[in-house]
Amino acid sequence: MKSIIQASAVIKSTFQSPRGVFLTLVLTSLLSCEFGLIENNAAGAIPYPNGTQLSQLQTNELPKAIANKILRDASKHSDLRKRELEITQVTSKTFGNPCEFNFGEVCTKEYNPIEGWEVVVRVRQDSWTYHVDKSGKQILLDPKVSTLQTLPKAIADAILNDASSRSGVDIADLKITQATSKTFANPCQFNFGEVCTQQYDPVEGWEVIVKVQEQSWTYHMNKSDSQIILDPKVNAT
Numbered sequence: 001m002k003s004i005i006q007a008s009a010v011i012k013s014t015f016q017s018p019r020g021v022f023l024t025l026v027l028t029s030l031l032s033c034e035f036g037l038i039e040n041n042a043a044g045a046i047p048y049p050n051g052t053q054l055s056q057l058q059t060n061e062l063p064k065a066i067a068n069k070i071l072r073d074a075s076k077h078s079d080l081r082k083r084e085l086e087i088t089q090v091t092s093k094t095f096g097n098p099c100e101f102n103f104g105e106v107c108t109k110e111y112n113p114i115e116g117w118e119v120v121v122r123v124r125q126d127s128w129t130y131h132v133d134k135s136g137k138q139i140l141l142d143p144k145v146s147t148l149q150t151l152p153k154a155i156a157d158a159i160l161n162d163a164s165s166r167s168g169v170d171i172a173d174l175k176i177t178q179a180t181s182k183t184f185a186n187p188c189q190f191n192f193g194e195v196c197t198q199q200y201d202p203v204e205g206w207e208v209i210v211k212v213q214e215q216s217w218t219y220h221m222n223k224s225d226s227q228i229i230l231d232p233k234v235n236a237t
Helices: 002-016 018-043 064-078 153-167
Strands: 045-047 053-055 086-095 114-123 126-133 139-141 175-184 203-212 215-222 228-230
Touching (some): 064 086, 086 126, 153 203, 153 228, 175 215
Antiparallel strands (some): 045 053, 086 114, 114 126, 175 203, 203 215, 215 228
16 A cells, blocks of 8 residues: 555656656647547548549548449540549439439429439549439439540441431531530430420430531431431431
8 A cells, every 4th residue: 555655656746747747748749649640541531433532521422333333434435444534523412303313404393303413523634524313323424525536436427327328428528526425305305306295205315416518417316326317407408
C-alpha cells in the first residue's frame, strides 16, 4: 500500500512539473495526429471501377455493377479504354416520368416516377451525362452528346446507300455530318410522327444527318439496322 501511495505521488509530481506538462502536450499531439489520419482515410477517396476515384459524398450509393455498365457504354461510344474514363459526379434522382428520364426537352406533367441516378462521366475534355434507373437495366446517354465517331459502319453504309439511291448522287459525294444515339419514346416518334400519343414503347436507335449536295437529310435508324426511315419532309426526288 505504501509503495502505491509513493508511486502516485511521483506521477502527480511529474505532471505538475514543467517537464510533465510538456510530455503531456506531446502525447496529446501525437494521439490527435494519429486520430486525424485515421479519420481522413475513412472520409477520403474510395476506389471505384477500373481505378476511378470518387469521394464518399459523390457515390450516392451507386452500385459498382451499374458504374461498370456506364463506363462500358462510354467506352463503346468514345473508343477509349475504361481506365481512361472517370465518373466525376453521381446524383440520386427521382425523374418525374419516362419523358424526363429520356432527356425529353418538352414533357407532359404526368407523374410516373422513375428512381435512379444522374451520372456524369469525363470523356477526354467533355462531360457526358447519363440517366440510369435503380435496376441498371435502362442506361441512357444524353442525346446531345455527339457520338459520330462510334456510328457502326454497317449503319453508316446502309444510310449512305439509301441516300445515294434516292438522290442519284455517288456515295463518295455524300457525307454524314452528324450522328446521335437516341431513344425514341415510341414507334410514332421513330417514324417522324408530328402528332403522337404519350405511349411509352421505346425504340433504341440513331438520328443521322447526311449532306446531299446543298441539303441536309435526316434519317432515323434502329440499333439493329433493320429499319431505316428518311424524314418525309425531305424532297428526295
